[in-house]
Amino acid sequence: MSLTFTFDPPVTPDLRDGVLDLWTDVSNAGGSVGFVPPVTREDIRPELLKHLTGMAEGRTRLLVGRDAEGRVAATAFLALNTHRLMTHWLWLYTVMVHPRHQGRGYGRDLMSAAAAAARTVDGIEAVRLTCRGGLGLERFYESCGYKEVGRVPGAIRVAPGDDRDDVVLLLPLS
Ligand SMILES: CC(C)(COP(=O)(O)OP(=O)(O)OC[C@H]1O[C@@H](n2cnc3c(N)ncnc32)[C@H](O)[C@@H]1OP(=O)(O)O)[C@@H](O)C(=O)NCCC(=O)NCCS
DSSP: OOOEEEESOOOOHHHHHHHHHHHHHHHHTTOOSSOOSSOOHHHHHHHHHHHHHHHHTTSEEEEEEEOTTSOEEEEEEEEEOOSTTOTTEEEEEEEEEOGGGTTSSHHHHHHHHHHHHHHTSTTOOEEEEEEETTSSHHHHHHHTTOEEEEEEEEEEEEETTEEEEEEEEEEEOO
8 A cells, every 4th residue: 555645636625624623633642743742733833834825925836645535645745945045945834644544654755755756846956854862763765865964962852851953854856
């Protein structure tokens, strides 16, 4: 079994609800996607709205993976730069696979679909992302071809007294 990926899916209520549920479940399972548990859908909604606004303005594009039942099971948002000197690479945000599907290779499939999607975007030569240090995520991204190119010590405060590095990773597409 594998996920079915769609780049730039139509933004329907079903898609919005599916992404919201995914993001909430991943966050509550301890995923590093901008929140610390516990969170509700209402905590996540404003962040999703920011992505949706970016999509409406053509700055952000969504890659979504659906499982065999058609449920939203994985996402990655591809965000173009507005800085005129940085239009040759894009950001990858909110990379996640639903906890019920993790550990089966879907994460790697998602990253490979994200690289393929980025290659279809005019003028894009590299993909950049950041991740929370201390969880082994760097190893996951390195296994997908990314290289660590920077690390800001203690930039992410997940709780008082628990600071994590903000790790910058890059995938050249050439
Ligand atoms: C990170 C994530 C997308 C990986 O997806 P997945 O489907 O579980 O990963 P895969 O099954 O494709 O695993 C690929 C490899 O990465 C490793 N890996 C996966 N998640 C890992 C993690 N959190 N830390 C360390 N290694 C990890 C796997 O062990 C596997 O290695 P192997 O081939 O040597 O066995 C998924 O675990 C997830 O959504 N996590 C929560 C959200 C999150 O933290 N996202 C990252 C935002 S920066």
